[in-house]
Amino acid sequence: MNALTTSIEGVWPSATAVAMPKNRVAEYYDAIAMDYDSLYGDVFSQVENSIIADRLSEIVQSGDRILDLGCGTGLGRSLLGQGVQGLHYNGLDLSERMIACARQKHRNVSDSSFLIGDMTDLSMYPEDSFDCVISLFGSFSHVPNPTEAGKEMWRVCAPGGRILIMTYSRFSMRNLFDFQRTLSSGGVPSVGEYSIRNSGGQEISSPAHFYTPSRVKSVFEDFDEVSVSGLNAVFELNSAKVSARALKLGFASVKRTMLFEQVLLSRLPGLAHSLVVQGVKTC
Ligand SMILES: C[S@@+](CC[C@H](N)C(=O)[O-])C[C@H]1O[C@@H](n2cnc3c(N)ncnc32)[C@H](O)[C@@H]1O
Numbered sequence: 519m520n521a522l523t524t525s526i527e528g529v530w531p532s533a534t535a536v537a538m539p540k541n542r543v544a545e546y547y548d549a550i551a552m553d554y555d556s557l558y559g560d561v562f563s564q565v566e567n568s569i570i571a572d573r574l575s576e577i578v579q580s581g582d583r584i585l586d587l588g589c590g591t592g593l594g595r596s597l598l599g600q601g602v603q604g605l606h607y608n609g610l611d612l613s614e615r616m617i618a619c620a621r622q623k624h625r626n627v628s629d630s631s632f633l634i635g636d637m638t639d640l641s642m643y644p645e646d647s648f649d650c651v652i653s654l655f656g657s658f659s660h661v662p663n664p665t666e667a668g669k670e671m672w673r674v675c676a677p678g679g680r681i682l683i684m685t686y687s688r689f690s691m692r693n694l695f696d697f698q699r700t701l702s703s704g705g706v707p708s709v710g711e712y713s714i715r716n717s718g719g720q721e722i723s724s725p726a727h728f729y730t731p732s733r734v735k736s737v738f739e740d741f742d743e744v745s746v747s748g749l750n751a752v753f754e755l756n757s758a759k760v761s762a763r764a765l766k767l768g769f770a771s772v773k774r775t776m777l778f779e780q781v782l783l784s785r786l787p788g789l790a791h792s793l794v795v796q797g798v799k800t801c
Contacts, residue, residue: 538709540636542724543660547615561767567597570655571599573794581605582649584607584649584650584652585647585650586610587652588657590616590619591620592632595607595609595630597654605629607630610632610633611657612634617633637661637667649676649679652682655684656712664737667737668740672741679798680796681795682794684792684793686728687729687748688728689706689789690754691790712726729793735795742797742798743800744797745796747784748788748792749790751790753775
């Protein structure tokens, strides 16, 4: 798989110096914050959430200190559920409005705090502060300097701590089939514009990195047992047209399909929309 990825990158080299201004990212998420949760009410998003909730339940234990980077409206806290006792959840996000929504939504959850901040600067946290560092559904893709951010995450993660980080995939089927963009830009860019699913005809977007499995693995190379899997290829390919209602698909059948897809994607996770990186800090 590495050889194939390397040769693809040879054909379509990564962009090197592309500006990713922080204020454009914050402005984008500020603008959609109030509608954010309702934009993800569709069955595909619910299934993705459920698959990630299952993964989290495998790595989070009672009493864990959790850092959720790019927490948005606090989806990570919701997915951790009520089952795990004594959590200490810390959500951090660049967007003031996303954090305002998170605070409102989780106002009755006593074990959680939501702070405005930039995940590329974790200097307020001493080393080994967290048992689990997570960043769900693409937040990490908006970071301009991923290697430094990955090292900061390693620093604040305690020995024995785990990570679960999700990024947008560069060679997702959706990107590969976006012929107009692919051909006009001479390839599938590693840095480009991103608009969230279901955002309809909104003109606004945010700059983002799109990763190959090998690239994202290298960002977290200080961790051990690093694995990369793919989540959601087929439905994301044409999410604007594939309406679950039109296809009369329910939660159970969409989930079965996405789990089956994960087996098929195990050799080529990059074809999925999201890459899911997991790892452990052993010392
Ligand atoms: C696609 S949303 C995902 C939100 C949440 N993790 C979820 O799954 O619902 C991306 C979030 O990352 C935040 N973000 C982007 N860059 C960031 C940074 N450098 N530091 C902290 N948050 C950031 C955005 O403000 C936005 O809320």
